[in-house]
Amino acid sequence: MNPGRAQPAPTAFSAPIHVTRPLLPPLSDYTELLEGVWQRQWLTNNGELTQQLERRLEAYLGAPHVAVLGNGTLALQLALRCFDLAGEVITTPFTFPATPHALDSVGIVPVFADIDPQTLTLSPSAVEQAITPRTSGVLGVHVYGMPCDVEAIDALAARRGLRVIYDGAHAFGARIGGRSIGDFGDATMLSFHATKLFHSAEGGALLLRRPEDRARIDLLRNFGIRDEVSVVTPGVNAKMNELQAAMGLLVLDQVEQERAARARLKAIYTERFAAAPGLRMFALPDSVSDSNQYAVLLIDADEAGVDRDTVYERLKAFNIFSRRYFYPLCSEAPHYRDLPSAAPANLPVARRISRQVLALPYFGALGEEGAHRIADAVLHIAGQ
Ligand code: T4K
Numbered sequence: 001m002n003p004g005r006a007q008p009a010p011t012a013f014s015a016p017i018h019v020t021r022p023l024l025p026p027l028s029d030y031t032e033l034l035e036g037v038w039q040r041q042w043l044t045n046n047g048e049l050t051q052q053l054e055r056r057l058e059a060y061l062g063a064p065h066v067a068v069l070g071n072g073t074l075a076l077q078l079a080l081r082c083f084d085l086a087g088e089v090i091t092t093p094f095t096f097p098a099t100p101h102a103l104d105s106v107g108i109v110p111v112f113a114d115i116d117p118q119t120l121t122l123s124p125s126a127v128e129q130a131i132t133p134r135t136s137g138v139l140g141v142h143v144y145g146m147p148c149d150v151e152a153i154d155a156l157a158a159r160r161g162l163r164v165i166y167d168g169a170h171a172f173g174a175r176i177g178g179r180s181i182g183d184f185g186d187a188t189m190l191s192f193h194a195t196k197l198f199h200s201a202e203g204g205a206l207l208l209r210r211p212e213d214r215a216r217i218d219l220l221r222n223f224g225i226r227d228e229v230s231v232v233t234p235g236v237n238a239k240m241n242e243l244q245a246a247m248g249l250l251v252l253d254q255v256e257q258e259r260a261a262r263a264r265l266k267a268i269y270t271e272r273f274a275a276a277p278g279l280r281m282f283a284l285p286d287s288v289s290d291s292n293q294y295a296v297l298l299i300d301a302d303e304a305g306v307d308r309d310t311v312y313e314r315l316k317a318f319n320i321f322s323r324r325y326f327y328p329l330c331s332e333a334p335h336y337r338d339l340p341s342a343a344p345a346n347l348p349v350a351r352r353i354s355r356q357v358l359a360l361p362y363f364g365a366l367g368e369e370g371a372h373r374i375a376d377a378v379l380h381i382a383g384q
Helices: 027-040 048-061 072-082 098-105 124-130 150-160 211-220 242-273 308-318 348-354 364-381
Strands: 065-069 088-091 109-112 135-141 163-167 187-191 204-208 225-227 279-281 295-299 357-360
Touching: 027 048, 027 242, 048 065, 048 242, 065 072, 065 211, 072 098, 072 135, 072 163, 072 187, 072 204, 072 211, 088 098, 098 109, 098 135, 124 150, 135 150, 150 163, 204 211, 242 279, 242 295, 242 364, 308 357, 308 364
Parallel strands: 088 109, 088 135, 135 163, 163 187
Antiparallel strands: 065 204, 187 204, 279 295, 295 357
């Protein structure tokens, strides 16, 4: 049964529908901001627009210190260096490859721990079991904007003398019980990639709680140079430039409207799949405000009578290009699969979930009719 709706045979979209589409400001607004850049002749290195963006993000996110950076991956690398993490860091395999790659790139061995089946984020008990004398920290991921069990992980880390960094690539604007996600851990990374709700084409940020950490990130993102003659630490080039910041400032103006549009789409998906056996939209608890980054369907093949990969493939005939975020697991990639922690027996929940998830198209311009058509196609494929 297709609940609450007449059932015409689903038709294919006339143009490809991707998992997301970037918010774009009116081009004339962008060129207007660029005129100022041209007049100032200041393109990067902590320019005026970059500083403006940091102030506006601090206000919007309710975070004391926002350091904007070239992209989210660089933000993770800088956070790891800022807190001198080394040896082993415990992380989730159910994430985009950038998460373990950031560890690998600074010489840290990722240690994969399993996820919780409800939240899909790191299981605090699995983290505890993975601690060794070489462990220096935990890198949790707020996957799909679902915050990690921050209270448990922060408490565990404090008890065991570990640092905590959160990868909040999907969690722009998420709040936990009214508190900013930046209030937890030592630092929280955000990605401002074009595929994110809030973006600056490429970009990212670190939310920091202490002014001394902010000062260190300022150094690390600019080669570690304090002034023309003092190089105080081996930093890198992780700066955001003015063209990115201009995009960010204008996209920020549109974010609330986009959030509302996306919330309506998720409500449609949720309602349309509510009565369908084996199909369930991933939902956040009431205490968490949705970052509206992804709309993820979980397909239990036994109950639905169709598996996730079949739905993913057959949607293409309708011109619908969903994504299997995050499959395969990072622990299954050749570079990591021989690590002891990558053994499938260590990660049963993550393995099962990674074979059920399907990120559906989710962007305001899709429109409510578009969401209904996608639900029609999924239900048709599932024979429901
Ligand atoms: N940690 C986590 C948990 C992450 O998810 C990510 C990034 C990171 C860290 C690293 O942050 P960054 O260093 O990227 O700031 C995309 C994004 O490139 C990536 O940022 C994101 N996660 C990941 C989940 O999604 P792909 O390989 O799926 O991108 P791609 O090119 O296939 O794009 C997806 C769809 O978006 C396309 O089918 C069409 C649409 N699209 C894409 C772009 C770039 C557009 O419509 N316009 C565009 O300009 O990784």
